[in-house]
Amino acid sequence: MSDYVFVLPSGEKVPVVITARRGVHNITLRPKCFPQRMICITRPWLVSDKCAIKFLESKRLWVLGVFQKTPCKIMLQDGDEIDFLGRKMLLKHCPNLRSNKLSDDASILYVGGSADMFQRRIRDFIKSELLREIKDIMHNVPNEFLPHRIALRDTVSRWGSCSTSGTMSFSWRLAFAPYDVMRYVVMHELAHTKHMNHSPEFWATVRDLYGSGVERAKRWLKQNGASLHRYF
Secondary structure, eight states: OOOOEEEOTTSOEEEEEEEEETTOOSOEEEEEOSSSOEEEEEEETTSOHHHHHHHHHHTHHHHHHHHHHSOOOBOOOTTOEEEETTEEEEEEEOTTOSSOEEOTTSOEEEEOSOGGGHHHHHHHHHHHHHHHHHHHHHTTSOGGGOOSEEEEEOOSSOSEEEOTTSEEEEEGGGGGSOHHHHHHHHHHHHHTTTOSSOOHHHHHHHHHHHOSOHHHHHHHHHHHGGGGGSBO
16 A cells, blocks of 8 residues: 555645555556545556556556546535526535425425435435436327336446336436436437437437437537536
8 A cells, every 4th residue: 555646737636545466467557536536556566666656657647537527526515505407406404304305496405314314315306306307308208219117327437328128227417417418318318219329310310309409418418527426
């Protein structure tokens, strides 16, 4: 183990953990973003920490790219305001409540339970709201496009997927995207029920379902998608 830190351009110091193992022939790097940011290095038993760090520095641009795509986590606290599904909501911790409660105008979420459950209860509420919105969107789509099952997942590399078994999965972090961008991902996956590829026919179906603005939504995700992982 090493007390070396990898300093990002922002000044953030990412801890580096070096592990020596017998039977390993090469140095391997593994930048981790969850649940906390760190860099894990595995080196052969006879290779020094100094050589491992030198190898890390030779891969600096690649490592920087990994962390730039995934922002630091923001831990939500009592009194914070968040944006999701196109609306702002103030978070208020109310330990005497046994469950969450919305204000009459839906601008305040009163989060019940102990402090150690604060993050989880907010996350569960956001996921349930996103699932409800996705189902509402699908109500306006012809039945022939509808999946057999909808699932929410916490994926990093993709925002949605459509399996041949009829299950459609979405990243629950789409709740933090602009509403039209989230709706685009839904239509994108619905189009896959007819075209399990990205052919011209597929994109024509996406545009038929979504309407104008497909390229704008795609561009937003490419430029801002990493920011959707800023919480939890």
